[in-house]
Amino acid sequence: MTPPTLFITDRLPFLWRLLGVNYRQLRAILAVKLQLDNRRPVAFNQWKKASETNNAYWVSLALYALFGAVFAFLLTVAPATGIVKPATLFFGYVLIVCTMSLISDFSSVVLDSSDNQIMLFRPVDSRTMLTARVVHIISYLFTIALAVGALGVVAIGYRFGAVAGLLSLVLCLMMAILAVFLTNVIYLLLMQFVSNDRLREVINYVQIGMVVFFYGGYQLLPRLMNDDGFSGLQPFVWQTWHYALPPLWSAGSLDLVVNRQIDARHLILLGLALVVPFAGLYLMTRVLAPIFSSKLATLDQEEKAEPVARPISTSQPVAPSLPLAEKLASWLTSSPLEHAGFTFVWFITGRDRKFKLRTYPGLGFGLAYAVVMGLNHQSSMGRQGSSFFLFILYFGGIYIMTALMQIAISDNYKAAWIYESSPMSQPGLLLAGGIKALVIKLMLPYFCLLAGYVLYVQGTSAIPDVLLACVNSLIMLLITAVMSKRHLPFSMAQDVVRNSTTSRSLLSMFIIGLIGVAHWGLTYIPYGRWVALPVMIGVAVVLFRTYQQTQWHEVEN
Amino acid sequence: MTPVIDTHNLIQYYGSTRILQGINLSVAPGQVVGYIGPNGAGKSTTIKTLIGLLPDFQGEVSVLGLDLRTQAMEIKRRIGYVPENAALYDLLTPMEYLNFVGQLYELDSTAVERKALELLRLFSLEYQANDRMTTFSKGMRQKVLLISGLLHNPDLVFLDEPLSGLDANAVVLVKQIIRQLADSGKTVFYSSHIMDVVEKISDRVIIINSGEIIADGSFTELQAQRETGSSLEQLFGQLTGSDGQNTTAEEFIHTLNQ
Numbered sequence: 001m002t003p004p005t006l007f008i009t010d011r012l013p014f015l016w017r018l019l020g021v022n023y024r025q026l027r028a029i030l031a032v033k034l035q036l037d038n039r040r041p042v043a044f045n046q047w048k049k050a051s052e053t054n055n056a057y058w059v060s061l062a063l064y065a066l067f068g069a070v071f072a073f074l075l076t077v078a079p080a081t082g083i084v085k086p087a088t089l090f091f092g093y094v095l096i097v098c099t100m101s102l103i104s105d106f107s108s109v110v111l112d113s114s115d116n117q118i119m120l121f122r123p124v125d126s127r128t129m130l131t132a133r134v135v136h137i138i139s140y141l142f143t144i145a146l147a148v149g150a151l152g153v154v155a156i157g158y159r160f161g162a163v164a165g166l167l168s169l170v171l172c173l174m175m176a177i178l179a180v181f182l183t184n185v186i187y188l189l190l191m192q193f194v195s196n197d198r199l200r201e202v203i204n205y206v207q208i209g210m211v212v213f214f215y216g217g218y219q220l221l222p223r224l225m226n227d228d229g230f231s232g233l234q235p236f237v238w239q240t241w242h243y244a245l246p247p248l249w250s251a252g253s254l255d256l257v258v259n260r261q262i263d264a265r266h267l268i269l270l271g272l273a274l275v276v277p278f279a280g281l282y283l284m285t286r287v288l289a290p291i292f293s294s295k296l297a298t299l300d301q302e303e304k305a306e307p308v309a310r311p312i313s314t315s316q317p318v319a320p321s322l323p324l325a326e327k328l329a330s331w332l333t334s335s336p337l338e339h340a341g342f343t344f345v346w347f348i349t350g351r352d353r354k355f356k357l358r359t360y361p362g363l364g365f366g367l368a369y370a371v372v373m374g375l376n377h378q379s380s381m382g383r384q385g386s387s388f389f390l391f392i393l394y395f396g397g398i399y400i401m402t403a404l405m406q407i408a409i410s411d412n413y414k415a416a417w418i419y420e421s422s423p424m425s426q427p428g429l430l431l432a433g434g435i436k437a438l439v440i441k442l443m444l445p446y447f448c449l450l451a452g453y454v455l456y457v458q459g460t461s462a463i464p465d466v467l468l469a470c471v472n473s474l475i476m477l478l479i480t481a482v483m484s485k486r487h488l489p490f491s492m493a494q495d496v497v498r499n500s501t502t503s504r505s506l507l508s509m510f511i512i513g514l515i516g517v518a519h520w521g522l523t524y525i526p527y528g529r530w531v532a533l534p535v536m537i538g539v540a541v542v543l544f545r546t547y548q549q550t551q552w553h554e555v556e557n
Numbered sequence: 558m559t560p561v562i563d564t565h566n567l568i569q570y571y572g573s574t575r576i577l578q579g580i581n582l583s584v585a586p587g588q589v590v591g592y593i594g595p596n597g598a599g600k601s602t603t604i605k606t607l608i609g610l611l612p613d614f615q616g617e618v619s620v621l622g623l624d625l626r627t628q629a630m631e632i633k634r635r636i637g638y639v640p641e642n643a644a645l646y647d648l649l650t651p652m653e654y655l656n657f658v659g660q661l662y663e664l665d666s667t668a669v670e671r672k673a674l675e676l677l678r679l680f681s682l683e684y685q686a687n688d689r690m691t692t693f694s695k696g697m698r699q700k701v702l703l704i705s706g707l708l709h710n711p712d713l714v715f716l717d718e719p720l721s722g723l724d725a726n727a728v729v730l731v732k733q734i735i736r737q738l739a740d741s742g743k744t745v746f747y748s749s750h751i752m753d754v755v756e757k758i759s760d761r762v763i764i765i766n767s768g769e770i771i772a773d774g775s776f777t778e779l780q781a782q783r784e785t786g787s788s789l790e791q792l793f794g795q796l797t798g799s800d801g802q803n804t805t806a807e808e809f810i811h812t813l814n815q
Contacts, residue, residue, distance in 0.1 A: 028660030
């Protein structure tokens with residue numbers, strides 16, 4: 001059976017001629033890619049391997065649709081004359097969701113160089129290759145755009161007739177194409193301005209930044225809407241700079257159909273909405289594809305670059321100054337094995353891009369959440385407010401627990417044979433060193449930031465809370481570590497860890513919740529927190545000792 | 558006879574480092590050319606340039622009589638390339654993968670199917686022809702890769718460590734195939750670190766070091782320039798300036814014992 005994507009592409013020969021691609025090859029590449037997606041054991045695509053199962057993909061689609069419902073509701077209640085604002089938000093949301101999924105989930109596909117290794121030396125031109133890649137991405141992006149837009153489209157179709165509904169459907173898909181174009185341009189710009197060596201790393205940070213930015217945007221959106229006042233009775237005032245915002249193109253086009261506003265401005269907007277995505281596609285395949293591919297080829301080459309042969313120098317290498325990790329390790333660890341675990345985890349967490357991409361956004365979410373909620377709470381500074389600040393203090397702990405899950409995971413997990421072949425008698429020491437590195441490197445700075453914020457807002461009265469929360473976060477981390485399956489650092493493939501959620505981890509979640517509630521309760525007892533502090537420190541030490549004693553048979557691999 | 562590969566002062570940069578320092582090379586058809594050099598000498602870069610993967614080169618290069626700058630696509634159609642440790646889509650079966658490759662070369666699919674099955678049979682992979690390659694050993698993958706590089710019957714073949722992972726019988730078979738490809742008028746450009754093999758199968762040996770050709774000729778010619786009776790391994794050591802391996806090994810053991 002022909003997959004739907006191929007069924008559609010088969011019907012667009014004029015498009016391929018226009019773009020100047022070799023359709024036979026394009027079809028072969030697409031067919032293989034779709035087939036590969038079907039066969040991947042975990043998910044529908046290789047780029048989701050990082051964090052999601054197939055289920056998670058559908059869940060996220062459902063979530064998108066749910067958010068979409070909010071906009072559909074706005075579209076339903078807004079008066080016809082004020083349709084532009086809700087429509088702008090609606091199409092903007094489609095664009096943002098598409099761009100975000102491109103950046104976070106599909107980037108490895110956009111930047112995939114394994115295709116190059118297999119195809120570049122064969123007689124396939126870069127235009128065909130890039131187009132295949134783009135069509136492949138778009139085919140998934142359309143699904144997302146449809147999930148997001150479905151309710152809105154139905155709402156529009158129901159209120160304003162089939163023509164408006166169909167138009168908004170098309171406009172949603174245009175947003176998806178535009179997202180692909182924009183992301184490609186962003187990556188290309190990055191490639192122009194960032195040296196090859198740092199490109200992947202910079203892209204990594206851009207991804208993290210974008211994810212945080214959009215998440216913060218979501219948090220702020222309701223506030224902005226309140227300010228606007230969504231009565232929408234006054235007609236929308238068009239400004240020249242509105243021509244630069246794609247969601248307004250679509251909203252304007254809808255306005256044209258719904259309110260029969262047939263004037264030059266609306267026709268221009270409609271034209272922009274329908275033409276620009278295809279112009280982008282054309283530009284991408286005609287102009288940008290060769291640049292993109294050659295950039296990617298060098299990116300690839302760099303990874304494979306053989307070490308440059310140097311004449312064997314007879315002089316002694318200069319002893320480099322001891323890196324920070326080594327210094328910290330010698331202060332904080334007592335055995336060589338713990339030392340090894342500490343520095344190993346410290347180095348890899350700083351260098352593994354995938355690890356950073358999996359953990360750092362969580363950190364940003366926490367901050368964005370803290371700030372936004374803090375702003376909301378500033379008006380009501382009662383008892384309610386202070387328990388909220390307790391909650392903020394535990395973000396560090398929650399964040400570090402996800403990081404703990406992640407240090408077991410590596411793409412390079414096969415290298416873990418070294419543990420097995422080494423005469424290591426007590427793997428607990430290595431684990432303990434690793435957990436120390438995590439706490440020092442990731443949790444403490446973050447916790448200090450949050451604590452600083454809380455102290456700034458709450459004043460010195462929050463000091464016992466800060467101290468207790470710090471110890472409690474450590475306890476939570478150690479409970480998770482002790483109760484869940486123990487894996488040596490970077491020794492697991494992604495899929496294995498993901499599937500190992502057990503009742504034990506549920507139990508530990510329960511205990512963790514209990515600790516948080518207990519802290520909240522203690523705030524009502526005079527000196528309760530000061531009494532609890534030494535007790536909890538004792539508990540933490542005991543837990544750490546237990547973890548340190550981990551034997552081989554307790555380690556899962 | 559037009560040379561199959563003809564480069565004139567080929568220079569290639571990586572960033573600001575000059576990797577190839579002006580390679581002059583002329584290869585006649587029907588030869589097996591062994592292209593050897595230490596790590597980082599520029600072997601892979603040369604090959605990647607010749608097959609059109611690195612278009613930003615300086616100098617004149619023609620492959621199969623075609624200009625590499627303007628006719629790269631035509632060249633790609635007529636050459637075969639088997640990279641070292643190459644990636645392949647291992648979720649596919651060998652047949653699916655070879656069909657896919659055939660489509661990229663725009664070959665007739667029924668012919669590809671017949672040919673691929675036959676070639677797999679000759680490599681004793683007929684029973685695995687429809688199994689996914691995820692479970693394949695390195696040698697089995699290498700066999701599929703070799704077939705995928707030769708499927709379109711290229712006139713010029715670039716092989717980078719083609720014997721890696723193959724078992725002893727397959728090694729003999731592939732060496733024979735390389736020989737007979739050359740005997741039938743095709744050209745094989747062979748890059749490897751295993752000197753014994755290069756010595757045995759090459760009609761011509763080219764040694765490069767730091768981006769420059771430092772020796773070029775048949776094995777006997779190279780031998781004649783140095784002491785007769787030495788192996789290619791020894792020649793290679795002398796030419797690339799690291800023939801003090803014995804002393805280095807001694808030092809190595811000494812350091813271990815400290």
